[in-house]
Amino acid sequence: MLNLLKQGMSPQKLAATVAVGSVVGVIPMLGATTVLGTAIAARFRLNIAATVLVSYLMQPFQILLALPFIKLGISWFGLDELQLTFDEMTAMFRSDWLNALNKLWQANLAGISAWAILALPSGLVLYFIFLPVFKRFLPQTVVAEAKG
Structure with a gap:
């Protein structure tokens, strides 16, 4: 993280990157x-390596939040409730594997859609949380270099 700060990133760019x-x-x-991280970082001229690094550091949360996003998407889009226990999924695949794949695909798509709906507001909240932190703790020489 210190190397990223030494690259002359302004507090605004660093907050947006994170x-x-x-x-x-x-x-x-x-x-x-x-x-996705590379595309967004390139589009908004953020530090691509830092954006991808932060996204990799979030992977434990990605695993923890996958089911809540899927359940949220299922409820928002009125899909049939999907049983996600191992035994029930195994039974689903044994009875009709094509239908099971279709249901899992729809559930995952609903989860991605729920994430997409929440992504912009969540990103803005995180930006405004991180911005004062980086303004306070970013070395003043880095802030001066970023402005110049």
Whole structure:
């Protein structure tokens, strides 16, 4: 993190980088964080390496939040409640594996949609939480270099 601060990032850019990396890091779709984080960071001229690093650090939260996002999406979009215990999923695949894949795909898509709806407001909240922290603790020489 100190190396990132020494690269001349302003508190605003650093707060945006951490917010984007945090939000992208919890998308309930394994493997999407690198591509999505890189694309967003490149679009908004944020530090790509730092954004991807933060998103990787969020992976434990990604795993923890996957089911809540899926359940939220299922309830928001009125899908049939999906039984997510191992035994029930095994029974679902044994009886009709194609239907089971379809239900899991729909549930995951609902979870991604719930994440997408919450991503922008969550990112803004995180940005405004991190901004005063970085303004306070960022070395003044880095702030001066970033302005110049």
